[in-house]
Amino acid sequence: xxxxxxxxxxxxxxxxxxxxxxxxxxxxxxxxxxxxxxxxxxxxxxxxxxxxxxxxxxxxxxxxxxxxxxxxxxxxxxxxxxxxxxxxxxxxxxxxxxxxxxxxxxxxxxxxxxxxxxxxxxxxxxxxxxxxxxxxxxxxxxxxxxxxxxxxxxxxxx
Amino acid sequence: xxxxxxxxxxxxxxxxxxxxxxxxxxxxxxxxxxxxxxxxxxxxxxxxxxxxxxxxxxxxxxxxxxxxxxxxxxxxxxxxxxxxxxxxxxxxxxxxxxxxxxxxxxxxxxxxxxxxxxxxxxxxxxxxxxxxxxxxxxxxxxxxxxxxxxxxxxxxxxxxxxxxxxxxxxxxxxxxxxxxxxxxxxxxxxxxxxxxxxxxxxxxxxxxxxxxxxxxxxxxxxxxxxxxxxxxxxxxxxxxxxxxxxxxxxxxxxxxxxxxxxxxxxxxxxxxxxxxxxxxxxxxxxxxxxxxxxxxxxxxxxxxxxxxxxxxxxxxxxxxxxxxxxxxxxxxxxxxxxxxxxxxxxxxxxxxxxxxxxxxxxxxxxxxxxxxxxxxxxxxxxxxxxxxxxxxxxxxxxxxxxxxxxxxxxxxxxxxxxxxxxxxxxxxxxxxxxxxxxxxxxxxxxxxxxxxxxxxxxxxxxxxxxxxxxxxxxxxxxxxxxxxxxxxxxxxxxxxxxxxxxxxxxxxxxxxxxxxxxxxxxxxxxxxxxxxxxxxxxxxxxxxxxxxxxxxxxxxxxxxxxxxx
Numbered sequence: 001x002x003x004x005x006x007x008x009x010x011x012x013x014x015x016x017x018x019x020x021x022x023x024x025x026x027x028x029x030x031x032x033x034x035x036x037x038x039x040x041x042x043x044x045x046x047x048x049x050x051x052x053x054x055x056x057x058x059x060x061x062x063x064x065x066x067x068x069x070x071x072x073x074x075x076x077x078x079x080x081x082x083x084x085x086x087x088x089x090x091x092x093x094x095x096x097x098x099x100x101x102x103x104x105x106x107x108x109x110x111x112x113x114x115x116x117x118x119x120x121x122x123x124x125x126x127x128x129x130x131x132x133x134x135x136x137x138x139x140x141x142x143x144x145x146x147x148x149x150x151x152x153x154x155x156x157x158x
Numbered sequence: 159x160x161x162x163x164x165x166x167x168x169x170x171x172x173x174x175x176x177x178x179x180x181x182x183x184x185x186x187x188x189x190x191x192x193x194x195x196x197x198x199x200x201x202x203x204x205x206x207x208x209x210x211x212x213x214x215x216x217x218x219x220x221x222x223x224x225x226x227x228x229x230x231x232x233x234x235x236x237x238x239x240x241x242x243x244x245x246x247x248x249x250x251x252x253x254x255x256x257x258x259x260x261x262x263x264x265x266x267x268x269x270x271x272x273x274x275x276x277x278x279x280x281x282x283x284x285x286x287x288x289x290x291x292x293x294x295x296x297x298x299x300x301x302x303x304x305x306x307x308x309x310x311x312x313x314x315x316x317x318x319x320x321x322x323x324x325x326x327x328x329x330x331x332x333x334x335x336x337x338x339x340x341x342x343x344x345x346x347x348x349x350x351x352x353x354x355x356x357x358x359x360x361x362x363x364x365x366x367x368x369x370x371x372x373x374x375x376x377x378x379x380x381x382x383x384x385x386x387x388x389x390x391x392x393x394x395x396x397x398x399x400x401x402x403x404x405x406x407x408x409x410x411x412x413x414x415x416x417x418x419x420x421x422x423x424x425x426x427x428x429x430x431x432x433x434x435x436x437x438x439x440x441x442x443x444x445x446x447x448x449x450x451x452x453x454x455x456x457x458x459x460x461x462x463x464x465x466x467x468x469x470x471x472x473x474x475x476x477x478x479x480x481x482x483x484x485x486x487x488x489x490x491x492x493x494x495x496x497x498x499x500x501x502x503x504x505x506x507x508x509x510x511x512x513x514x515x516x517x518x519x520x521x522x523x524x525x526x527x528x529x530x531x532x533x534x535x536x537x538x539x540x541x542x543x544x545x546x547x548x549x550x551x552x553x554x555x556x557x558x559x560x561x562x563x564x565x566x567x568x569x570x571x572x573x574x575x576x577x578x579x580x581x582x583x584x585x586x587x588x589x590x591x592x593x594x595x596x597x598x599x600x601x602x603x604x605x606x607x608x609x610x611x612x613x614x615x616x617x618x619x620x621x622x623x624x625x626x627x628x629x630x631x632x633x634x635x636x637x638x639x640x641x642x643x644x645x646x647x648x649x650x651x652x653x654x655x656x657x658x659x660x661x662x663x664x665x666x667x668x669x670x671x672x673x674x675x676x677x678x679x680x681x682x683x684x685x686x687x688x689x690x691x692x693x694x695x696x697x698x699x700x701x702x703x704x705x706x707x708x709x710x711x712x713x714x715x716x717x718x719x720x721x722x723x
Contacts, residue, residue, distance in 0.1 A: 022280060
C-alpha cells in the first residue's frame with residue numbers, strides 16, 4: 001500500500017438533523033484527518049443533506065475515513081470518488097477602476113462573468129474545476145482583487 | 159397513553175427489561191427521580207460518584223450481557239460520568255446513559271449546572287441525543303437501547319432538558335424502528351468464509367487470535383468448539399480471558415505486552431492469524447511491522463472499520479463472530495487437525511523454555527501468588543474485576559478463568575478506579591457468584607467512596623488490595639526505562655485500609671502471610687460482607703514478560719532465572 005498522501009474527494013449523504021455536521025468534523029479532528037474543504041447543503045425534497053469533503057491521506061487513511069464515516073449513525077452513504085465531475089465556485093471583489101472588459105473576458109474563460117457592480121467595486125464569479133480555479137486566481141492577481149471567496153468543491157460521480 | 163417525559167423514561171426501562179439502574183440525582187434530573195421513587199419495577203443503586211455509576215453499569219453489562227443503565231444530572235454530574243462513557247466506548251460495552259439538562263429556554267445561557275453535554279459525549283459514545291420534545295422520547299429511547307446493543311456495542315447518551323421530562327406527550331413503545339442509515343452487517347460473506355477455511359486447511363502453523371468481540375457476541379462456546387475440532391492453538395487478548403477455559407490444552411495464554419513467552423512467540427512464528435473479534439490494539443501487537451510478519455491474516459469482526467485498520471487482512475470477514483464461527487463449523491471437516499501436530503509441539507517447547515511463572519519470596523508475599531491462590535480457593539465460583547496497573551496484568555496472567563463474562567476490566571481506556579464500582583455492578587448482575595475486585599493501593603483510592611454504596615445496598619464485594627506502596631506499573635517503567643527515578647510513584651504514606659473499610663461499615667483485613675491470607679479470604683466469603691483484604695506484597699516485583707512499548711513481540715524482557723540476581 002502506498003503511504004503517500006493523495007488528494008481525495010468524498011461525498012457523504014447524511015440525515016439533515018441537529019449536530020450532524022459536528023459529528024463529521026469531530027471525526028476528522030479526533031482522528032487527525034485533514035479537511036481541505038467542506039461543503040454542505042440539503043438535498044432537495046428529502047430529509048438528507050450532502051457533504052462534499054476534499055481531504056488528503058494515504059490509501060489506508062482514506063479507507064479508514066470512509067469506514068469511520070460509515071460508522072456514524074446518521075450517515076446513509078459515503079462515496080469515495082474515482083471518476084467524477086468536480087466543480088468549485090469563486091467570487092472576487094475588484095476595484096471598479098480596473099479594466100472591466102479584460103476582467104470579464106478572463107472570467108468567461110472560466111465559466112464566469114461580472115455579476116455585480118457597485119460604486120467603487122465590482123464582483124465577478126467563476127465556476128470551474130478546483131485546479132482551474134487556482135489558475136484563475138493566479139491570473140486575476142494583476143487586477144488587484146480586494147477579496148476572494150472560494151466555495152469548496154462539489155462533485156458528482158460520472 | 160399521555161404521560162410526562164419523566165414517566166416515559168421509566169416506562170421505557172420497564173419495556174426494555176431493565177432491573178437495575180445506577181445513578182445519582184441532581185437538579186436537572188429530579189423529575190425522573192420523582193418517578194423512580196414512585197415505581198417498584200427496578201432497583202436503583204445510589205453510587206457516591208457519577209463516574210462510579212457508569213462503571214457499575216459497565217460491570218453489570220459485562221457480567222450479564224444486557225444493556226447497562228446509568229442516570230445522572232446535568233453539568234458536573236455529566237462531566238463526572240464522561241470517563242465512564244469513554245471507558246465503555248473503548249471496550250464496546252452497551253450502555254444507555256441518561257443525563258438531565260437545564261430547561262430548553264436556558265440552554266446556551268451558561269445557566270447553573272449547564273454544560274454542552276452532547277458536544278462533550280460525541281467523541282466518546284457510539285451515538286448521542288439531545289431530546290428537544292417529549293414526543294420524540296419513546297423513539298429516541300428505543301433507538302438508544304437498540305443502537306447500544308446491536309452491531310459493535312457501545313454507550314449511547316441521551317441528554318434530556320428538565321422541561322422535556324415535565325412535558326406531557328403520547329407514549330407508545332411498540333413502534334417499529336426504522337433506522338435506514340444504521341444497519342449492522344451480521345452475516346459473514348459465505349465466499350470469504352469458504353476462502354478462509356481453505357486457507358486454514360493449507361496453513362502449517364495457524365493460530366487463533368481471540369478477542370473480546372467473542373464475548374460480546376456470546377460466541378465463546380462456538381469458538382471453543384471450533385478450536386477443539388480444528389486442533390489449532392489459540393492465544394487470547396486480555397479482553398478475551400475466559401473465552402477458552404484455562405485448562406484447555408490448545409490455549410497457549412494471553413499475548414501482548416505482558417503476554418506469555420509462548421503466546422508471543424506463537425504469534426511471531428505463525429503463518430496464518432485467525433483473528434476473531436479483535437482489533438489489533440497496540441498493547442497486543444507491539445511493533446506493527448514485525449507483528450506476525452510471515453503470516454496471512456483472517457480477520458472476523460462486526461466493525462468494518464476495525465478490519466485492515468492497523469494490520470492488512472488477507473481474508474476480511476465483516477460479521478457477527480457467532481454467525482461466522484457457526485458457518486465455519488459447518489465446513490470444519492475440510493480441516494485436518496493432524497496437520498498441526500508439529501506446530502503444537504513447537505508451542506509446547508516454547509512453554510517449557512519460558513513458562514509463565516514467578517519466584518516465591520520468603521520475606522514477603524508475591525502478588526502473583528495471591529491471584530493464583532484466589533483461583534485455587536474460589537476458581538469458577540468467583541467473578542473477577544480489576545482496577546488498572548500491575549495487579550490487573552497479574553490477574554489476567556494468573557487467574558484460572560473458566561467461562562466468558564467471568565472477567566471484567568478496563569482494557570482499552572485503562573481507567574484506574576474502575577474495579578470497585580464495576581465489581582458492584584457485577585455482583586448486582588450475578589449475585590450467586592462471589593465478586594472479587596483485584597486492586598492496587600493506587601487504584602482503590604480513586605473510587606473508594608463506593609464502600610458506602612456497597613455497604614448501604616449490602617453488595618458484598620471483596621476488594622483484594624495488592625499493596626506494594628507504589629503506583630506499581632508506573633514505578634516498573636521508571637525502574638526499567640527512567641533509570642530508577644521513581645517520580646511521584648512512592649505511595650508510602652497511606653490510609654489505614656482496615657480502618658477505612660470499617661469506617662464505612664465494611665470489614666478490613668491486613669495480611670502478610672499465606673496463612674493469614676487464606677484465613678481472611680475464607681472469613682470474608684463466609685461473612686458475605688463488603689471487605690478490604692490488604693495484602694502486603696513485595697514492593698519491587700515487576701510484571702513479566704514484558705514487551706517494551708513499540709518493541710517487537712518476540713523481543714520480550716523475561717523473568718530472571720532464579721539465582722540470576
